[in-house]
Amino acid sequence: MTTQFRRRLTSAGASRWSWLCPWAAVALAAAVLALWGLAWWSALLAALLLVCPALLLWGLFVVRLDPLTASEPAPATHGILMNWAAPFYDGGCRAMGLGRGFRLETLEHAALRAGERVLDVGCGTGVLTRLAAEAVGPTGQVLGIDPSRRMIAVARRNAERTGSRAEFRLAAVEALPFAEASFDAVLASAMLHHLPPELKRSGLAEVYRMLRPGGRLLAVDIDRPANRLWWLLIWPLRLMPETAPNLRGEVPAYLREAGFERIEVRGRRAGWLSYWLAFKPQA
Numbered sequence: 303m304t305t306q307f308r309r310r311l312t313s314a315g316a317s318r319w320s321w322l323c324p325w326a327a328v329a330l331a332a333a334v335l336a337l338w339g340l341a342w343w344s345a346l347l348a349a350l351l352l353v354c355p356a357l358l359l360w361g362l363f364v365v366r367l368d369p370l371t372a373s374e375p376a377p378a379t380h381g382i383l384m385n386w387a388a389p390f391y392d393g394g395c396r397a398m399g400l401g402r403g404f405r406l407e408t409l410e411h412a413a414l415r416a417g418e419r420v421l422d423v424g425c426g427t428g429v430l431t432r433l434a435a436e437a438v439g440p441t442g443q444v445l446g447i448d449p450s451r452r453m454i455a456v457a458r459r460n461a462e463r464t465g466s467r468a469e470f471r472l473a474a475v476e477a478l479p480f481a482e483a484s485f486d487a488v489l490a491s492a493m494l495h496h497l498p499p500e501l502k503r504s505g506l507a508e509v510y511r512m513l514r515p516g517g518r519l520l521a522v523d524i525d526r527p528a529n530r531l532w533w534l535l536i537w538p539l540r541l542m543p544e545t546a547p548n549l550r551g552e553v554p555a556y557l558r559e560a561g562f563e564r565i566e567v568r569g570r571r572a573g574w575l576s577y578w579l580a581f582k583p584q585a
């Protein structure tokens with residue numbers, strides 16, 4: 303891959319490794335078909351025939367989404383973006399058992415109250431953001447931010463479709479475009495494991511700055527797996543700088559370093575996620 307092509311991919315919000323995905327999908331489909339009994343060359347041909355239309359459909363989705371954020375500048379970040387996954391992200395979450403039940407449990411731990419001002423950092427398609435907007439009611443305000451154009455495009459489209467009052471902006475957690483101490487609560491759902499260590503530090507410092515004294519952060523993210531089976535299933539994540547600190551159980555240390563106090567583990571989910579509630583001290 304030429305440097306120029308790599309640069310174009312990255313400036314479009316794709317990760318350095320995005321170009322590998324279609325080939326990985328073809329290889330996986332071919333391997334499954336070969337194991338199923340097809341000769342390797344017919345397995346490869348069938349895999350190409352299966353994967354190409356799927357990619358075409360995905361491309362059509364993406365082309366429809368792009369105009370929704372085209373006029374806004376997208377922030378540069380070293381966090382892992384999910385542009386490519388935006389069209390089918392919600393379905394993927396539900397398939398992994400992270401559907402509505404997971405969102406409602408998250409909100410229960412955040413204990414949002416009517417009239418509160420809430421920020422959802424790394425909001426993705428905005429499922430949690432929309433539910434948070436319902437929780438704070440018409441007197442409250444909920445803003446979702448994400449640096450991924452397509453995530454924000456899907457979030458806005460869904461908010462409009464459902465008549466939600468949640469608002470969405472293109473922004474990165476390490477450079478939040480809001481006034482200091484302007485939120486009662488911040489939500490960070492499955493976002494911290496997308497940040498390399500230096501961004502976990504600067505992102506959490508920004509979240510701390512945004513909160514009013516006594517305000518709270520509810521983070522739910524990957525933690526040390528609860529048992530050996532989960533260790534086996536998710537050990538490859540130890541190889542990535544973004545996820546390795548989570549698997550070493552270092553999230554509370556990052557929260558403390560940002561200045562948070564009273565860091566409580568509120569619960570666990572699925573053997574590999576934890577909920578943390580952390581407070582900014584009263585002035």
Ligand SMILES: C[S@@+](CC[C@H](N)C(=O)[O-])C[C@H]1O[C@@H](n2cnc3c(N)ncnc32)[C@H](O)[C@@H]1O
Pocket residue numbers: 379380381382383384385395423424425426427428430447448449450453473474475476490491492493496497501
């Ligand atoms: C796994 S998704 C979680 C989305 C959503 N919060 C949820 O619970 O479904 C992680 C999100 O973090 C976003 N992200 C990556 N780098 C970020 C950064 N520097 N600041 C804020 N969000 C970031 C990605 O674009 C992606 O939408």
